[in-house]
Amino acid sequence: MKYFAELALIPEGWSKNVRVTIDSSGKIESVESGIEPNHEDIHLKNRILLPALSNLHSHSFQRALAGLTEKRLKNNDSFWSWRVLMYHFLEQLSPEQLEAIASQVFMEMLECGYTSVGEFHYVHHQEAGKHYDNIAETSCRIITAAHETGIGLTHLPVFYMQSNLDGSKLSQNQLRFGNNSVQYFRILELARAALSNAPKDYLLGIAPHSLRAVSPEALVEIIEAKTSGPVHIHIAEQLKEVVDFQLKFNARPVEWLLDNTAVDSKWCFIHATHLTSKEIHNSAKSGAVAGLCPITEANLGDGIFDGSGWLLSGGKYGIGSDSNVQISLTEELRLLEYSQRLLKKERNVMSQVPGSVGHALYNDSLVGGAQALGRNSGSITSGNWADLLTLDAESLTFCGCTEDQILDRWIFCGNDSLVREVWSAGRQMVVNG
Numbered sequence: 001m002k003y004f005a006e007l008a009l010i011p012e013g014w015s016k017n018v019r020v021t022i023d024s025s026g027k028i029e030s031v032e033s034g035i036e037p038n039h040e041d042i043h044l045k046n047r048i049l050l051p052a053l054s055n056l057h058s059h060s061f062q063r064a065l066a067g068l069t070e071k072r073l074k075n076n077d078s079f080w081s082w083r084v085l086m087y088h089f090l091e092q093l094s095p096e097q098l099e100a101i102a103s104q105v106f107m108e109m110l111e112c113g114y115t116s117v118g119e120f121h122y123v124h125h126q127e128a129g130k131h132y133d134n135i136a137e138t139s140c141r142i143i144t145a146a147h148e149t150g151i152g153l154t155h156l157p158v159f160y161m162q163s164n165l166d167g168s169k170l171s172q173n174q175l176r177f178g179n180n181s182v183q184y185f186r187i188l189e190l191a192r193a194a195l196s197n198a199p200k201d202y203l204l205g206i207a208p209h210s211l212r213a214v215s216p217e218a219l220v221e222i223i224e225a226k227t228s229g230p231v232h233i234h235i236a237e238q239l240k241e242v243v244d245f246q247l248k249f250n251a252r253p254v255e256w257l258l259d260n261t262a263v264d265s266k267w268c269f270i271h272a273t274h275l276t277s278k279e280i281h282n283s284a285k286s287g288a289v290a291g292l293c294p295i296t297e298a299n300l301g302d303g304i305f306d307g308s309g310w311l312l313s314g315g316k317y318g319i320g321s322d323s324n325v326q327i328s329l330t331e332e333l334r335l336l337e338y339s340q341r342l343l344k345k346e347r348n349v350m351s352q353v354p355g356s357v358g359h360a361l362y363n364d365s366l367v368g369g370a371q372a373l374g375r376n377s378g379s380i381t382s383g384n385w386a387d388l389l390t391l392d393a394e395s396l397t398f399c400g401c402t403e404d405q406i407l408d409r410w411i412f413c414g415n416d417s418l419v420r421e422v423w424s425a426g427r428q429m430v431v432n433g
Contacts, residue, residue: 004008005042005049007092010380014403022386026426030382034414047390051380052115052325053329054319054369057270057291057320059120060102065089066325079238079300087173091127094140107149112416115387115424118153118373120176120207120232122160129175135395136190143194150429154373156207157191157233159184159222165212170394179232201385201425203374205229212241229264230374237271237302263288269370273303284315289372294335309341311352318369333411357406386426391418
């Protein structure tokens with residue numbers, strides 16, 4: 001397929017009269033600019049062509065919980081009180097319901113411009129922890145939902161073995177998550193088999209849930225057994241977990257992980273909200289991506305990530321929708337920047353160079369998101385998956401704006417409704433919005 005756009009964002013910057021040729025596998029075969037359209041081209045009239053983002057962190061089932069926890073309790077509400085409500089909610093969910101919810105979530109992601117997702121999947125078993133006949137039943141449901149909706153997928157089965165840092169047994173509400181290492185490796189084996197029948201852009205990674213849910217010995221075991229794919233972990237999301245970890249190990253969570261594990265560019269630190277300047281510097285130096293979920297982090301009262309410190313250290317980041325309380329690409333990026341403004345009492349924080357902050361937010365999230373998912377995407381470049389979207393060039397949002405203002409207008413003044421077409425690895429999944 002050959003697509004012609006009058007304006008497109010390619011690695012060299014904004015370019016006019018661009019033809020993107022996509023091969024039969026869904027990869028970009030060639031990119032030409034400054035050319036005239038021909039009869040073979042599909043002309044994307046009145047459209048602005050962009051590379052599309054990856055959503056690096058999602059718990060799809062939590063979408064069905066959205067709006068059900070916004071009621072004040074007698075005591076102070078927190079992440080921990082929200083977690084109790086979430087546990088009660090998921091007790092009711094069947095594999096069929098998990099698949100249906102995931103399908104809805106993935107469609108919403110596509111409609112707002114995400115073309116792939118990292119599904120951090122930890123609901124493995126039946127109520128009370130009884131295994132399904134296929135121990136990877138729910139992983140297979142997630143893969144099916146992604147396949148049917150057409151979104152790209154990096155599937156991240158979660159390893160969850162204990163309730164807390166002291167090695168205590170899982171609570172009754174956590175039994176659906178729990179596995180020992182043998183069971184976990186079996187889930188990975190069966191998920192890998194299911195992915196062999198999925199689109200070629202689908203990948204498998206691993207996800208030790210958190211340092212409180214995985215013992216140091218088990219963490220080493222599953223990391224050493226990994227042969228390929230990314231590693232995602234929740235870390236330093238809540239101050240309580242940082243304090244508890246210090247009391248147990250005499251070190252902060254990120255500090256300990258960097259000292260005891262060979263963290264590299266395949267790792268993604270989800271949230272990483274509460275870091276010291278030294279942890280920020282060393283995390284960025286390791287090559288790990290910071291997985292930021294501004295809407296969820298605000299909804300749960302996590303705190304604010306030190307974005308400017310991360311950028312100064314040369315760190316990469318991407319965005320995710322996490323609890324999916326709201327699925328909005330533009331709102332995630334907007335809230336990321338606005339949270340930094342509130343924290344620093346400055347404006348235009350998430351850029352280290354003069355120029356468009358919207359462009360910096362979008363480009364950094366493209367690069368970090370693709371890296372975190374192990375996905376060959378993030379730019380309109382030959383050899384990359386054709387993860388693309390278009391914006392409505394005729395919208396009043398863009399009236400009179402220069403090329404350098406387009407992403408600022410979309411992110412800070414517009415919304416996801418400006419997305420008109422979306423392709424995931426060459427699969428066109430959204431047509432005319």
